[in-house]
Amino acid sequence: MSNTPSMSSASAVASAPPATAAGHPAPPHASSQLPPARVHPRPGSGSSTGIAAVTVALLLLLWWGATAAGWIAPLFLPPPKAVWQAAVQAWDGNVQGGLPLLQHIGWSLLRVFGAFLLAAATAVPVGLLMGTSRIARGIADPLLEFYRPLPPLAYLPLIVIWFGIDETAKLLLIWLACFAPIAVSTRAGVAGVQAEQLHAAQSMGATRWQLLRHVILPSALPDILTGLRIAIGFGWTTLVAAEMVAATAGLGQLVLNASNFLRTDVVVMGIVLIGLIAYLFDLAMRRLADALTPWRAHR
Numbered sequence: 001m002s003n004t005p006s007m008s009s010a011s012a013v014a015s016a017p018p019a020t021a022a023g024h025p026a027p028p029h030a031s032s033q034l035p036p037a038r039v040h041p042r043p044g045s046g047s048s049t050g051i052a053a054v055t056v057a058l059l060l061l062l063w064w065g066a067t068a069a070g071w072i073a074p075l076f077l078p079p080p081k082a083v084w085q086a087a088v089q090a091w092d093g094n095v096q097g098g099l100p101l102l103q104h105i106g107w108s109l110l111r112v113f114g115a116f117l118l119a120a121a122t123a124v125p126v127g128l129l130m131g132t133s134r135i136a137r138g139i140a141d142p143l144l145e146f147y148r149p150l151p152p153l154a155y156l157p158l159i160v161i162w163f164g165i166d167e168t169a170k171l172l173l174i175w176l177a178c179f180a181p182i183a184v185s186t187r188a189g190v191a192g193v194q195a196e197q198l199h200a201a202q203s204m205g206a207t208r209w210q211l212l213r214h215v216i217l218p219s220a221l222p223d224i225l226t227g228l229r230i231a232i233g234f235g236w237t238t239l240v241a242a243e244m245v246a247a248t249a250g251l252g253q254l255v256l257n258a259s260n261f262l263r264t265d266v267v268v269m270g271i272v273l274i275g276l277i278a279y280l281f282d283l284a285m286r287r288l289a290d291a292l293t294p295w296r297a298h299r
Contacts, residue, residue, distance in 0.1 A: 078265040083272065086265035095266055096257045099249050105273070107249040111167070111242060112235045115174035119231060123179045124224060127186025131220070132212065140183070148180040152238045156245070165246040173245075177238040178231040185227025189220025225289040229282055236278045 060080065066072050067079035074082065090101040129136035147155070152173055163169040193216050201215045243252035251270050258266035 075262065075264055078268060082265045083269050086263070086269045087273075090254070090266065090269065095254070095263070096261060101254075104249050104251050104254050105277075107247075108239055108243075108251040108274075109277070111170050111250065112174060112232070112239055115171045116178050116228075116232055116235050118171070119175050119178035119182055119235075120228060123182035123227075123231075124186050127183040127224075127227075128190060128212065128216070128220075130183065130187045131190025132216065137187075144180060144183060147176070148184070152177055152241045156241055160245055169245050170242040170247070173242045174235050174238050177234040181230040181234060182224070182227040185223045185230065186220060189223030190216055192223065193219040222289065222293045225285065225293070229285045232281055232285070233278060236274055239274070 063077070064080055067074070067077060078086075086095070087101070089095055090104075093100040126136075126140055130140050131137075155176075156173060159169050159173055163172060197215050197219065198211065201211050206214070239250070240252035240255065243250040244256060247253040251274055255267050255270035258264075258270070
């Protein structure tokens with residue numbers, strides 16, 4: 001019985017963690033498992049596809065309910081069924097002008113994407129020059145900032161006087177609308193290149209061309225792709241103004257012609273088509289951006 005307290009004390013000492021020289025408990029053994037690290041997601045990260053689908057469905061339901069209940073007259077907002085019937089009529093060419101809908105879509109796609117590709121091929125080099133050369137920036141910046149805030153309808157009469165009413169005037173008008181956002185975004189991307197990257201490449205003997213190709217252009221690529229997405233939106237916005245110039249085919253011309261005859265169903269159908277085409281292209285640009293710049297998700 002007299003040995004029991006001493007044995008308990010010895011067991012407690014043996015089970016206690018070793019003490020340091022200062023008398024504090026020693027840290028746990030190196031082989032002990034640490035708790036898993038918590039990864040905090042970025043604000044706004046995650047897929048929004050389900051939310052977008054629900055939003056579109058609710059808007060369509062609200063549209064159908066408002067027109068079915070008679071809250072809005074068909075002249076101001078036709079029901080979805082009337083818009084669908086207008087699309088069927090336009091597909092067969094049974095609307096003003098007599099051209100099938102596919103031909104209108106083809107002409108609009110040719111004008112918008114033709115001018116967009118031309119703007120991308122010219123604005124990206126100009127933006128790179130503005131970001132890497134003070135001489136180029138001094139020449140291009142005042143011209144770009146002067147015309148960029150101007151609405152296309154402001155200089156449309158001047159373009160018609162200079163270039164006539166053929167396809168050149170339409171392509172030039174859309175090209176001007178797409179050029180500015182691409183050039184500005186490219187210049188902003190060049191300005192955002194980290195100085196450490198430039199110094200590292202220069203210390204390894206990189207030439208000016210190698211610096212531009214392997215450092216500046218990849219770093220500015222996310223901003224360039226963002227500028228392309230913005231530019232195509234400006235292109236579709238300017239399409240209606242461009243097809244005001246003696247156009248006989250095109251979605252913009254179809255909408256304008258239908259508005260003259262109060263065919264609101266055809267107007268809404270054309271607006272929906274333009275929005276769908278622009279949205280599909282924007283989705284494709286997002287996929288392209290994810291493939292070309294996968295490091296953006298880890299910034």
